[in-house]
Amino acid sequence: MPAMSADEILAAIDATVNDDDAVVTFKYVSRKFAIDATTAKRILFAHHAKKGGLAVYCVTGWVGAVGDASRTRVVKLARGADELERVRGGMTEVVSAHVYGVAKKAAGGGGDGAIPSDDALTARVNAQ
Numbered sequence: 001m002p003a004m005s006a007d008e009i010l011a012a013i014d015a016t017v018n019d020d021d022a023v024v025t026f027k028y029v030s031r032k033f034a035i036d037a038t039t040a041k042r043i044l045f046a047h048h049a050k051k052g053g054l055a056v057y058c059v060t061g062w063v064g065a066v067g068d069a070s071r072t073r074v075v076k077l078a079r080g081a082d083e084l085e086r087v088r089g090g091m092t093e094v095v096s097a098h099v100y101g102v103a104k105k106a107a108g109g110g111g112d113g114a115i116p117s118d119d120a121l122t123a124r125v126n127a128q
Contacts, residue, residue: 006043009033013047017104023056025101044099051102057084058100061091 004012013029016022024047029040048055057078064071074091077100078084088094 004033006046009035009043010047010050013043013102014051017047017051017053017102021104023101023103026099028101041098044102048099048102053102053104054080055102056100057087057097059084059087059091059094059097061088061094061096063090063092065092 009029012033013024016024024044026037026040026044029035029043030037033040035043044055058075059078060073060075062071063074071092076087076090078087084097088097
């Protein structure tokens with residue numbers, strides 16, 4: 001199968017999100033289109049920037065001062081830009097943040113649409 005262009009992949013993601021009411025994760029994109037995970041994350045970011053909808057972000061960082069015995073590495077999932085800023089603000093140092101997955105907004109623009117619960121998302125991250 002010939003490689004798909006980024007625009008073709010974006011169209012396929014859009015169809016999956018809108019037609020199947022699915023949450024499309026970077027892992028799904030990477031496997032489905034045989035691309036590396038970093039490229040899949042960038043494509044999801046581009047999809048969210050162009051189409052909107054809901055985004056789930058994965059944020060990795062540290063809580064506590066360097067050298068402090070209680071310094072802890074944390075991985076948190078944030079739904080939407082507002083929660084992303086709250087999560088980032090709660091960390092002493094943010095190591096990375098990326099779009100973990102995208103979904104369409106619920107009818108009327110409210111709610112979480114097809115985004116699963118925090119427990120389901122945490123289980124999905126831990127399974128990777």
